[in-house]
Amino acid sequence: ADPNFRTAAALALIADDMREVDHVIAARLHSSVPLVGQVARYIISAGGKRLRPALLLLASGALGYRGRQRYNLAAVVEFIHTATLLHDDVVDESVLRRGRATANESFGNPASVLVGDFLYSRAFQMMVETDDMRVMQVLADATNVIAEGEVQQLINTHDASLDEAGYLEVIRSKTAKLFEASARLAAILAGSGTEMERACAEYGQALGTAFQVIDDVLDYDGDAQEMGKSLGDDLREGKVTLPLIIAMERGSEAERQLLRSVIETGSTGELGAVLEIVRRTGALDATRE
Numbered sequence: 001a002d003p004n005f006r007t008a009a010a011l012a013l014i015a016d017d018m019r020e021v022d023h024v025i026a027a028r029l030h031s032s033v034p035l036v037g038q039v040a041r042y043i044i045s046a047g048g049k050r051l052r053p054a055l056l057l058l059a060s061g062a063l064g065y066r067g068r069q070r071y072n073l074a075a076v077v078e079f080i081h082t083a084t085l086l087h088d089d090v091v092d093e094s095v096l097r098r099g100r101a102t103a104n105e106s107f108g109n110p111a112s113v114l115v116g117d118f119l120y121s122r123a124f125q126m127m128v129e130t131d132d133m134r135v136m137q138v139l140a141d142a143t144n145v146i147a148e149g150e151v152q153q154l155i156n157t158h159d160a161s162l163d164e165a166g167y168l169e170v171i172r173s174k175t176a177k178l179f180e181a182s183a184r185l186a187a188i189l190a191g192s193g194t195e196m197e198r199a200c201a202e203y204g205q206a207l208g209t210a211f212q213v214i215d216d217v218l219d220y221d222g223d224a225q226e227m228g229k230s231l232g233d234d235l236r237e238g239k240v241t242l243p244l245i246i247a248m249e250r251g252s253e254a255e256r257q258l259l260r261s262v263i264e265t266g267s268t269g270e271l272g273a274v275l276e277i278v279r280r281t282g283a284l285d286a287t288r289e
């Protein structure tokens with residue numbers, strides 16, 4: 001079947017549950033400081049895809065769990081995700097998120113960082129309320145690994161020696177870890193045992209990794225001009241995406257040298273040549289595969 005159809009069918013299964021999650025999210029955004037609610041609602045109501053809550057709901061449903069705790073934990077993973085987005089947009093000095101101005105653009109960096117801290121700590125309040133040590137362990141471990149992944153990504157900026165393993169290590173931490181935790185929590189909620197917990201975690205990890213690989217090159221789709229713009233932005237920022245790594249592996253010595261210098265300097269003077277190497281080596285198709 002068409003994968004888009006399958007996705008739509010899966011999401012239709014949990015449409016009512018997702019409304020419950022949105023109620024929990026709205027209810028748990030309360031704060032005596034108006035700016036907290038304002039910034040938090042600004043980002044949370046901007047239309048995120050709620051992928052991590054969806055994964056938790058679908059997986060726990062498939063394992064036969066029907067308790068209300070799934071709504072709380074789905075809200076927790078969305079709060080953690082949103083906190084990381086607020087911080088990430090400050091780190092990257094991004095101006096657009098979810099089709100509108102980032103919170104840092106609208107409210108400034110300090111408010112973004114601090115409301116990210118609020119969402120993160122609200123998530124931890126809610127996770128402690130579960131009184132379940134395994135749940136707390138999984139979420140504390142995941143957020144720790146996410147932060148480490150971001151630091152490693154910072155270190156990898158403009159690093160032309162980054163290989164596929166190094167690239168994957170970062171995305172497994174910064175992105176896939178929260179997908180992994182969401183699926184793992186489903187198995188914990190359902191009391192499905194350690195084997196199923198491991199299987200769910202592995203599934204979440206694989207899904208999150210594939211998701212980030214595609215997310216990294218989504219803007220490269222479209223015509224050559226669009227790809228040039230996105231690749232140019234990534235090169236200037238020192239982001240070493242998988243197509244660049246594959247093009248480095250597959251290119252001739254001269255091509256490799258050109259790519260190395262462009263990645264290290266972030267200069268886009270040779271952008272046309274870079275695009276041609278990516279095209280000739282089939283690096284984009286290899287990434288999608």
Ligand code: GRG
Nearest residue numbers: 048049050051083084087088143147150174175
């Ligand atoms: C607050 C614990 C903590 C850490 C901060 C900055 C940082 C450390 C982590 C950032 C991690 C990050 C931004 C990973 C990328 C995740 C990603 C693919 C975001 C886009 O996800 P979507 O497409 O977003 O699911 P929507 O908008 O749909 O929710």
